Amino acid sequence: MSEHEYTPKSKAGKWFNDRLPLLTLGAHLTDYPTPKNLNYWWTFGGILTFCLITQIVTGIVLAMHYVAHADLAFASVEHIMRDVNYGWLIRYIHSNGASMFFLAVYIHIFRSLFYGSYKSPREVIWIIGLMIYLLMMAAAFMGYVLPWGQMSFWGATVITNLFSAIPLVGDSITTWLWGAYSVDNPTLNRFFSLHYLIPFLILGLVVLHIWALHVPGNNNPVGIDIKKPSKDTVPFHPYITIKDAFALLVFMIIFAGFVFFTPNVLGHSDNYIPANPLVTPAHIVPEWYLLPFYAILRSVPDKLGGVILMFSAIFILFVLPWLDTSKVRSAVFRPIYRQFFWILVIDVLMLGYVGAMPAEGIYLVLARVGTIYYFLHFIIVMPVVGYLEKTDPIPMSISEPVLTGGAEPSLARKVNDKV
Amino acid sequence: MIKSNIKLLVLSFLLLISLKPLQSAEMADPIKVDWSFKGLTGTFDRASLQRGFQVYKEVCASCHSMQYLSYRNLGESGGPEFSEQEVKAIAASFEIEDGPDSQGEMFTRPGKPSDKFKSPYPNVQAATAANGGAYPPDMSVLVKARKGGANYIYSVLVGYEDPPPGVTLDEGVYYNKYMAGNKIKMPNNLTDGLVEYADGTESTVDQMAKDVTTFLAWAAEPELEERHKTGVKVIIYLVLLTILVYLSMKKIWSRIDSEV
Numbered sequence A: 001m002s003e004h005e006y007t008p009k010s011k012a013g014k015w016f017n018d019r020l021p022l023l024t025l026g027a028h029l030t031d032y033p034t035p036k037n038l039n040y041w042w043t044f045g046g047i048l049t050f051c052l053i054t055q056i057v058t059g060i061v062l063a064m065h066y067v068a069h070a071d072l073a074f075a076s077v078e079h080i081m082r083d084v085n086y087g088w089l090i091r092y093i094h095s096n097g098a099s100m101f102f103l104a105v106y107i108h109i110f111r112s113l114f115y116g117s118y119k120s121p122r123e124v125i126w127i128i129g130l131m132i133y134l135l136m137m138a139a140a141f142m143g144y145v146l147p148w149g150q151m152s153f154w155g156a157t158v159i160t161n162l163f164s165a166i167p168l169v170g171d172s173i174t175t176w177l178w179g180a181y182s183v184d185n186p187t188l189n190r191f192f193s194l195h196y197l198i199p200f201l202i203l204g205l206v207v208l209h210i211w212a213l214h215v216p217g218n219n220n221p222v223g224i225d226i227k228k229p230s231k232d233t234v235p236f237h238p239y240i241t242i243k244d245a246f247a248l249l250v251f252m253i254i255f256a257g258f259v260f261f262t263p264n265v266l267g268h269s270d271n272y273i274p275a276n277p278l279v280t281p282a283h284i285v286p287e288w289y290l291l292p293f294y295a296i297l298r299s300v301p302d303k304l305g306g307v308i309l310m311f312s313a314i315f316i317l318f319v320l321p322w323l324d325t326s327k328v329r330s331a332v333f334r335p336i337y338r339q340f341f342w343i344l345v346i347d348v349l350m351l352g353y354v355g356a357m358p359a360e361g362i363y364l365v366l367a368r369v370g371t372i373y374y375f376l377h378f379i380i381v382m383p384v385v386g387y388l389e390k391t392d393p394i395p396m397s398i399s400e401p402v403l404t405g406g407a408e409p410s411l412a413r414k415v416n417d418k419v
Numbered sequence B: 001m002i003k004s005n006i007k008l009l010v011l012s013f014l015l016l017i018s019l020k021p022l023q024s025a026e027m028a029d030p031i032k033v034d035w036s037f038k039g040l041t042g043t044f045d046r047a048s049l050q051r052g053f054q055v056y057k058e059v060c061a062s063c064h065s066m067q068y069l070s071y072r073n074l075g076e077s078g079g080p081e082f083s084e085q086e087v088k089a090i091a092a093s094f095e096i097e098d099g100p101d102s103q104g105e106m107f108t109r110p111g112k113p114s115d116k117f118k119s120p121y122p123n124v125q126a127a128t129a130a131n132g133g134a135y136p137p138d139m140s141v142l143v144k145a146r147k148g149g150a151n152y153i154y155s156v157l158v159g160y161e162d163p164p165p166g167v168t169l170d171e172g173v174y175y176n177k178y179m180a181g182n183k184i185k186m187p188n189n190l191t192d193g194l195v196e197y198a199d200g201t202e203s204t205v206d207q208m209a210k211d212v213t214t215f216l217a218w219a220a221e222p223e224l225e226e227r228h229k230t231g232v233k234v235i236i237y238l239v240l241l242t243i244l245v246y247l248s249m250k251k252i253w254s255r256i257d258s259e260v
Helices: A011-019 A022-031 A040-065 A073-082 A087-115 A123-145 A150-165 A170-178 A185-214 A236-261 A288-298 A303-323 A335-355 A361-388 A399-403 A409-416 B002-017 B046-058 B071-075 B084-092 B124-130 B149-158 B205-220 B224-253
Strands: A033-035 A233-235 B095-098 B107-110
Touching: A011 A022, A022 A236, A033 A236, A040 A073, A040 A087, A040 A185, A040 A236, A073 A087, A087 A123, A087 A236, A087 A288, A087 A335, A087 B224, A123 A150, A123 A185, A123 A288, A123 A303, A150 A170, A150 A185, A150 A303, A170 A185, A233 A236, A236 B224, A288 A303, A288 A335, A288 A361, A303 A361, A335 A361, B046 B205, B071 B084, B149 B205
Parallel strands: none
Antiparallel strands: A033 A233, B095 B107
């Protein structure tokens, strides 16, 4: 944190900074030495911060008009869409914003997996990030319940019922979660309360996430430790801020495309039917970003087994830094692991696809194969490949392969590769 | 290698978000209609909206509610855009229950533009009981609440047929090839010449189905025209800003020996 001493120029600034060093913090954030070879996959941290703030701001406005009551929630959402000034815009930004948030977080997570950003000394950043991801899923799930449409109601019923699989106390826990004997008004009320709370918990964790990041500094596509500050780094401002701004704007164009031209394509049409406890929809499916886990859940014939496997799929990521035995961070220098990385990406996409399909026939087979590979990847592939793999030679510094190039021309090209 | 994988990744994602709706085998794909409100700059056909309102009022409204719409919406921009007098006259043609008054009594009065559309039945149970056990769904957001949207609604309206041999239907059940399971409890209410259009358009079944579907599409998304217009402006603004920021970025990064 202390690359240099910062002293405010003005007397008032110095007076204040001695009492609360906010100006020192500002100077640190501005000067923060960042590897100069970060590619565009590294811009998603900034994009995610934007997503979180967007969700909080639009959410606060929506909460001013929304009514968390089983008889009024659906009508209040229509009130927002029809009568509140630009209510349709605020709601569509919020609902599509959730999808954009998850799109960005998945890219962010897979970037970390590819470049080994979860490895020493960044384990704590990774774990805080996973906690953010868990809270995001909870917030998104509860948010989807609030419009009190058919998919809201039945999605809530399916997910809360998972807890009834716990032996002995399962039913009591489920009743406790519901606040009733089925998903009902008390459930909606507490989901609204928690949905409003969680984003601020996420915000707190984001501060810790960035704080933990600023201790070792950014990983980079080459994955090597760098001296900070040095000719391998650039100050965060203006180099990274302008690059993040550019990437964010491209992201916002896609975001705006969804909001203005296909605002409902990522949702489910059944959620425009008011919740009806007496009519079960033909297919109950969660939002797209939860589908891979839904596929894992349904791939097991036993309910408790499915629940355990689904939660394991997330919690296994927490021990990832210790499952990966490779001393090399970046997959750029790991020819074998790199192949498995892409298999994992395709595996997760396939799980997402079959999660949207009925759990029968070929879809069930694919879900099972996908689930087995998912766990094999982390439990077997990562430790074994890390141990056996012959990695490519690693450059001494970021500048070296770019500037000298000579010794390892192929390597220089790889490092230069702006993925 | 990495680049081709990314292409695969993008393709897979597109596949993921474009999943075809699950359909039962005996359900025909909805007819694709070239609606004026489709596309990035789509707008509603004003005359069709007004005709569609007429069909709704004279045919659908006897069973279906539209409880989230107000009469004033009929005069707002982006909708049927009836004149203020017309909206007042439409609203006044309905008897609305109001109250309680200072004596604690409920009373009826002619409707005002600020009133919500009057529902044909006092509650869901009454509507269900009066329609052979099938609740005629509220039509405020019906187009958004059905897979296939406007195409689906239009297809069902024109999809009535005699049942094929071997299919027997219970009393009060009708055959419709676009409906899931091909069975629908709503009778075929549209016949050629059923309504007399104020603008002289010939009221064929197809014309009425298109008009009322257009009306329902507007009812479900009254913001559609404003959304499209704003969207085009927002995208243009963002693209220009992106170009400026890109050029600034190139300039800033040119100070050091690294590519961006």
